[in-house]
Amino acid sequence: MIRWHSIFDGNTVKSIWIFLGLFLLFKCLHPAIDGDGIDRFNDLLAMINHQLPTSKFSTLHALLSSPLYWVGSLFDKAKLITAWFNTIIFTLLLFFLVLAMPNSPMKFFVAVFMLATSMFPNHIMTYYGETLTAAAISIGFIALLNKRLFLAAILLAMGVTQTPAALPALALALVFLAIRLRKPLYLLLLLIPTSTIMLENYLKFDAIFSSPYLVADQGTVGVLPYSGMAGFSYPFIFGFISILFSFGKGLLFFIPGIFLRALIKPQTSLDQKLFLLIDTLLIFVFGLILVYAKWWSWYGGFFWGPRFFLIACVPASLLLAYGVCLVNLSFKIRSILLISIVWSFWVSTQGFLFSVRDLTICLENNAALQFLCWYTPEFSPLFRQWIVGFPKINQFQILYFCWGAISIAFSIWWLFFISKKTQSNYSQLK
Numbered sequence: 001m002i003r004w005h006s007i008f009d010g011n012t013v014k015s016i017w018i019f020l021g022l023f024l025l026f027k028c029l030h031p032a033i034d035g036d037g038i039d040r041f042n043d044l045l046a047m048i049n050h051q052l053p054t055s056k057f058s059t060l061h062a063l064l065s066s067p068l069y070w071v072g073s074l075f076d077k078a079k080l081i082t083a084w085f086n087t088i089i090f091t092l093l094l095f096f097l098v099l100a101m102p103n104s105p106m107k108f109f110v111a112v113f114m115l116a117t118s119m120f121p122n123h124i125m126t127y128y129g130e131t132l133t134a135a136a137i138s139i140g141f142i143a144l145l146n147k148r149l150f151l152a153a154i155l156l157a158m159g160v161t162q163t164p165a166a167l168p169a170l171a172l173a174l175v176f177l178a179i180r181l182r183k184p185l186y187l188l189l190l191l192i193p194t195s196t197i198m199l200e201n202y203l204k205f206d207a208i209f210s211s212p213y214l215v216a217d218q219g220t221v222g223v224l225p226y227s228g229m230a231g232f233s234y235p236f237i238f239g240f241i242s243i244l245f246s247f248g249k250g251l252l253f254f255i256p257g258i259f260l261r262a263l264i265k266p267q268t269s270l271d272q273k274l275f276l277l278i279d280t281l282l283i284f285v286f287g288l289i290l291v292y293a294k295w296w297s298w299y300g301g302f303f304w305g306p307r308f309f310l311i312a313c314v315p316a317s318l319l320l321a322y323g324v325c326l327v328n329l330s331f332k333i334r335s336i337l338l339i340s341i342v343w344s345f346w347v348s349t350q351g352f353l354f355s356v357r358d359l360t361i362c363l364e365n366n367a368a369l370q371f372l373c374w375y376t377p378e379f380s381p382l383f384r385q386w387i388v389g390f391p392k393i394n395q396f397q398i399l400y401f402c403w404g405a406i407s408i409a410f411s412i413w414w415l416f417f418i419s420k421k422t423q424s425n426y427s428q429l430k
Helices: 004-008 013-028 038-047 060-074 078-082 084-098 104-116 130-145 148-164 164-179 183-203 238-243 255-262 269-292 308-324 330-352 360-367 371-375 381-390 395-421
Strands: none
Touching: 013 084, 013 104, 013 395, 038 060, 038 078, 060 130, 060 148, 078 308, 084 104, 084 130, 084 308, 084 381, 104 183, 104 308, 104 330, 104 395, 130 164, 130 269, 130 308, 130 360, 148 164, 164 183, 164 269, 164 381, 238 269, 238 330, 255 308, 255 330, 255 381, 308 330, 308 395, 330 381, 360 371
């Protein structure tokens, strides 16, 4: 049995601090089922009524969240309880990530950065599918690197079945691991998600290679030259640049931590396993970029941030945590880490507290001006509050912000003062 205080190697103060952050996060949450979540919830209702779900989304999401619906129905709050599905999934991801880290400082800072500098606090307010994909893939790769092949196969299959577009990304990541570890049989892990995707397509659409994503799904016609087209019709180079660098959707602005890999290197041979996990996740993210750069809806619809790349927050948090704990870093790299941490804290805070509340103009006239929210800084959610002002927030939101600010201040203090006095003492992932 795992004792809660032992998660941070017996450090009760660190455990209490992280659980305080989780408590405040939960107190602030009011998860809702809207947007894409409505279709997923309708799939759940269809299953309960012994009908075959017919939406374009994977049935896995509805299947896994059905126990919450059953519990909620006992209290006449089935929809309300089901809406907490992603919060539970995120909590499990956080738990397993912390357990996988090699020492107490890394455990603590990974938890801090996942809670205070990632996009997860925003995403767990919805019933969308990206949280489950991010959690299943991340924990699946941890299991694979720990040679728990059966668990890894199940989790990786779940993550890709939930998001079929992630299949090429998984293939790319497994090729990397097969070459790096000289285990070509890892490629066989592609068989399960491929089979489940084909089976679901056959049951829903009566064709194993057919999907609404390829033909029927399309956006509205606007002023941009490639709007209104379906499937993977977007020019690759435009999508690639937009995914990386656009003010309202770009990974550089929403998850800058992933770009630190070029600056942060493993310091000892014992760190190699941690960085193998980081590199595998980054290659998976790169695979997602290659896929979504061609899709007409690369931006993910009217939603806060680059939703399809939520999983990138995991390697970003690992890199930030590792960087904070390092001893031999130049002042220049420490300064870059400082900027990344502070900016990522603002990204997470803005997404959780304000999201897209002041951007309804992008939905007017049949979303004709939605491109403003993708490309222009004035309509990017990350800059919007500085233009239109900051709305009032409740007391628990204020407390959560203060918790995050104190956590970030502590990490910066550790980065510039404590890490210089400590020696690198990492051991292998558990």
